[in-house]
Amino acid sequence: GTCEIFDPPVSYWCSKDPQGGGTPGKMGFRLPTGVRVKEGQLVNGPYSDVSQAVLHVYRPSRWASWMFEVANYSAATSTFAFGRGGFQGARGADTGGDFFIEGVLEELDSPGEFFFNETSKRLYLFFNGTGAPPPSLELNAPQLETLVNISATRWSPAVNITFSNVSFTATTPTFFAPHAVPSGGDWALARRGAVFAEGTVGLTFDGCTFDRLDGNGLMLSGYHRNATVVGSDFSFLGGTAVALWGRTNETASDGTGGPAAGIDGTDGNHPDFTLLEGNTAREVGLYEKQASFFFQAKAVRSTIRGNVFFNGPRAGLNFNDGFGGGDELANNLIFSTCRETGDHGPINSWDRQPYITTTRTGTPSVVMQWRSIHHNLIMDNFSPQEDVDNDDGSAYYDTHHNVLVYGSTGLKSDYGGHDNHHHDNVYVYVDVAVATWKAEMQRGHADYFYGNKVILRKETVTMQPGVCIGPGKAVIHGNQYFTKTGQVKECEMALAKWQELGNDINSTVSLLPTAGEIVSWASDLLGVGVPEPAFV
8 A cells, every 4th residue: 555655564554443533434644646747836847857856845834845856757747657655754634835955966056056967977966156267176975874883783782882972974865765754743764874773782972963953863773772862963964863763573573463553562672861961052943844863762761951942844753652651851941843844833743643662661561651741941933833732642740940941732632642740840922821732631631831931922721622521621820820911711711710619719810021020030941041141
């Protein structure tokens, strides 16, 4: 079927009626077959030769970008039939969105662009300068997609390898390399990187530079223990900066005679106790827009601490599943994410597909250990949705003592999400404090929202009735709300009236604070000093 374009050819979205956004009665993954371009849109067309052409197409809502080769082209009707491609995202659609074309000589129309004719072996360059290129001009043509390959096993791992102050640069694009769907999230990924490692203990990158790499930067695949990335810089990457991607039985028999489920992670063939500390990452996802500074699938107990992440096309950090848990995100600065996509946040998670691990209790369980997100400064200043977007089934998140700036919602749960706790945070200019969608919690598994300062753009604490009713309704209390009028509604009634019914006890509402008060709250919460203004 359609999912044979993935390697291995399995995906959560290839099941019928997948939960969390699937179309009833349809397989979740499907693709458009081509595009007919309106007259005048391709101003340099028609094209004489499309044998090297690549169409970069956004999925609707800009959830991902697809790349397609051209199988057939009609100059008369300006119609392109898609060839190989479309596997660069896990979520399909019947139609595409906005697009651009590369790999045709006629589009060589801007300084800095080039076209290499693979048949004639001739390179065309639109020189970015005055006059002819000087004789001293150097052009670099990367030939490798992987610069370092460490391949071992969990039974015989590579131990204590350290890269210190090493620069990695100039690799080839990998968006047409084989992609797979790591787990039940929206992402498809190439299990590749400029540095690829599998089967290590104590692997360390200290003070390294990953720059101008046209695929992923660092791929930690399969078994790893105590991998460390500290004081390193990632910039101008075609894909994701650091990706953790463990293995389960994607294609092996699960012993029941049924299709391979790939849910058993108890063999430990995954990254564990990974540390990212004191790194910077920017300008990632230059080619594949489903890219992040940090991506995790089938990995546990990662610590992401004291990093600065900015300028990315999609989420800054993405947890593709609820595999194991026990992760910590602390003391990071994250801003200017989701610059080229929609329906996301600086931190994103999914948990649609259960996995069995021993992380929580030491015995096999599908319940993950709590993930802790604390003492971060996060600004959702592009395409704002939530600073922490706990999407589609996400559970067991403890989000506390953060400063979260902008966004539509403070706490979000949807499509079966539960056990999502937000407390002691400062939310700066959000639309509503708590929102759920198709997430009717069971007793004992409610969301919690308490001890927060919430500066609201609107005069509404809650959105959707699941917050307000039922045995697992959200537990909300002890918050300070701030609005333009000093009034706020909760569950469609005035806060005071809602409190008379025994809800949201000890919460208050006041007028908007000053900018100085907001800065003071943030500095106190994060433990950073605010310098006195300097006058010259």
